[in-house]
Amino acid sequence: MNLPDGTLTITGREGFTTFIKKQLQVRFVHLQWVDYTNTMRVRVLTLRHFQNLLQLGQHLAVCRHYLSLIDIALPFTDRDPERPSGQCYLIPDFDSLRLHPGHDEQAAIFCYFGQGIPSEPSLSAISLSFKAPTCPRRALGQAISRLKQFGLDSRVGFELEFGCKQTRCDTGQVKEQVHQSSGLRALESFMLPVLCSITDALESVGVPIEQFHCEGSENAYELVTDC
Structure with missing residues (x-):
């Protein structure tokens, strides 16, 4: 107070x-x-x-x-x-x-x-x-x-942005992958199940997620919380 x-x-x-x-x-x-x-x-x-x-x-x-x-x-x-x-x-x-x-x-x-x-x-x-x-x-x-x-209520949300790369099991080198802002192929390459798991984990501890997508930067992804 x-x-x-x-x-x-x-x-x-x-x-x-x-x-x-x-x-x-x-x-x-x-x-x-x-x-x-x-x-x-x-x-x-x-x-x-x-x-x-x-x-x-x-x-x-x-x-x-x-x-x-x-x-x-x-x-x-x-x-x-x-x-x-x-x-x-x-x-x-x-x-x-x-x-x-x-x-x-x-x-x-x-x-x-x-x-x-x-x-x-x-x-x-x-x-x-x-x-x-x-x-x-x-x-x-x-x-x-x-x-x-003034009779106004506040609603606050935030974005979680991070980078993620996939490596080859045999050499450990980073795999080349398609990446476009909001691109479907970039998600389908390997990140879709990863982002779904992250969303489930956040939701389980009370952090509601509205959406996720590929960001503009290379290998960047974003989750948007519910405000």
Whole structure:
């Protein structure tokens, strides 16, 4: 929930305890966030350590670089890797708690990128309030809230685009293949059953797919999610 002063209030922490009691096989907790480069980032904590953080009223601290590109190969980071950038906290949004698809021993939670020390860190508190002025997740929630003030609803979809090549079993060399944007022959060559299997897998974990097709780039394919 967004408050008028820009403070975010998180509830539902008591649901985590209930979740763990039902999912006794869980051993790890993924703290996930999406940065400004649309990269999914994660810190994987042992369940024991995550529960300790909750009991102590603490949150995992990370460098603010993790809202953008931080890889060592990039010029900025490579030239000045020790440059200070400040610290933020991964604040779990417990409403997003779920089992990691395909890995029942792991739970996943999306996080806000909180600034400063949360004002209500106690585990016993019903709600947690904090500032998150640079958090992409908070910005999206704020935009949705403002649209609702005008009686507008939001529907968001996205595309998954990737490349795939077929190799020869005997030599390992890449096979030459027909490829055209939205071409049928390109699908029929070998990708049609692959894309059908990918679609079935995504649908099975609650990601509805509208369509798939060949993209314009060589060996590129695209799946479009339902918004």
